[in-house]
Amino acid sequence: MNKKIGFLGCGQMGQAMIHGMVKAGVVPANQIAATAITDETIDFVAEEYGINITSDNKKLAQESDILFLAVKPYIYKEVIEEIKDEIAKDTVVVTIAAGVTLEATKKAFGFNVKVIRSMPNTPSLVGAGMSVLCPNEFVTKEELADVLEIVESFGEAEVIAEKLMDVVPSLSGSSPAFVYMFIEAMTDSAVQQGFPRDKAYKLASQAVMGAAKMVLESGKHPGQLKDDVCTPGGVTIDAVAALEESGLRSSVIQGMTACTNRARELSKGE
Numbered sequence: 001m002n003k004k005i006g007f008l009g010c011g012q013m014g015q016a017m018i019h020g021m022v023k024a025g026v027v028p029a030n031q032i033a034a035t036a037i038t039d040e041t042i043d044f045v046a047e048e049y050g051i052n053i054t055s056d057n058k059k060l061a062q063e064s065d066i067l068f069l070a071v072k073p074y075i076y077k078e079v080i081e082e083i084k085d086e087i088a089k090d091t092v093v094v095t096i097a098a099g100v101t102l103e104a105t106k107k108a109f110g111f112n113v114k115v116i117r118s119m120p121n122t123p124s125l126v127g128a129g130m131s132v133l134c135p136n137e138f139v140t141k142e143e144l145a146d147v148l149e150i151v152e153s154f155g156e157a158e159v160i161a162e163k164l165m166d167v168v169p170s171l172s173g174s175s176p177a178f179v180y181m182f183i184e185a186m187t188d189s190a191v192q193q194g195f196p197r198d199k200a201y202k203l204a205s206q207a208v209m210g211a212a213k214m215v216l217e218s219g220k221h222p223g224q225l226k227d228d229v230c231t232p233g234g235v236t237i238d239a240v241a242a243l244e245e246s247g248l249r250s251s252v253i254q255g256m257t258a259c260t261n262r263a264r265e266l267s268k269g270e
């Protein structure tokens with residue numbers, strides 16, 4: 001792709017996407033630029049990914065065809081104020097924060113800026129990301145296709161209506177954190193039973209990855225896949241009964257609801 005891609009902010013999420021893009025080779029490293037605040041991050045990212053990185057947000061905004069805003073949500077207003085008079089009118093701005101609406105971004109820029117509201121996740125770092133995109137009315141089909149090509153270089157992607165965006169953190173943006181908690185809990189239990197921790201992490205993580213792959217690729221319903229594992233009178237059904245007793249499913253639903261409620265509050269500016 002012959003476009004200049006900018007990342008304003010280069011922390012966990014920015015680096016995950018840059019790493020994924022560079023590894024996939026969708027855009028040459030010399031067409032990717034970023035900004036960071038500390039010399040430590042600037043030196044690390046330049047060395048690690050071979051991209052152009054400085055602390056100059058204005059220059060980045062002037063030079064990017066597609067500009068990812070990869071700072072924390074509460075810094076969005078501040079950085080948009082800094083760059084709004086610098087970006088070209090046809091630059092496509094991609095937001096990645098939960099609860100930052102298309103309207104809020106347009107209002108902060110103060111003109112009909114092209115915006116794609118997105119929600120990526122950190123597994124982009126290893127090419128197994130899930131990104132969701134939602135463009136505003138000023139983004140052309142070709143511009144959306146360019147951004148899709150970028151995010152698909154480090155995982156899967158879906159385009160959805162904005163009214164669904166607040167549910168996405170719970171499903172794919174934040175949910176890696178929930179899954180890490182599950183893997184940690186499985187590992188702690190195995191360690192309690194005398195199993196070595198490093199091997200327990202491997203077994204638990206590979207089982208989680210394999211189960212997710214089965215849901216994605218076997219075409220079977222997750223309930224059927226669960227039934228396929230439960231041997232009558234065997235060991236799995238005892239675990240299933242104990243997990244139901246302690247409310248695994250309702251815990252998950254409560255966690256997801258809390259996540260979505262917070263995203264909705266942020267979207268309303270609360």
Ligand SMILES: NC(=O)C1=CN([C@@H]2O[C@H](COP(=O)(O)OP(=O)(O)OC[C@H]3O[C@@H](n4cnc5c(N)ncnc54)[C@H](O)[C@@H]3O)[C@@H](O)[C@H]2O)C=CC1
Nearest residue numbers: 009010011012013014036070071072073096097098120121
């Ligand atoms: N961490 C995650 O799993 C996900 C994060 N996000 C979103 O990504 C965004 C960034 O989150 P993280 O990467 O986790 O945070 P982070 O704190 O790791 O990275 C943000 C970076 O922005 C830099 N920064 C702060 N002010 C700046 C400025 N004025 N100019 C340039 N750089 C500046 C910080 O030094 C930091 O390196 C957030 O809006 C978050 O909601 C979205 C999906 C998943």
Ligand SMILES: O=C(O)[C@@H]1CCC=N1
Nearest residue numbers: 097098169173174175
């Ligand atoms: O916690 C957050 O707000 C960000 C968005 C999704 C994952 N991390």
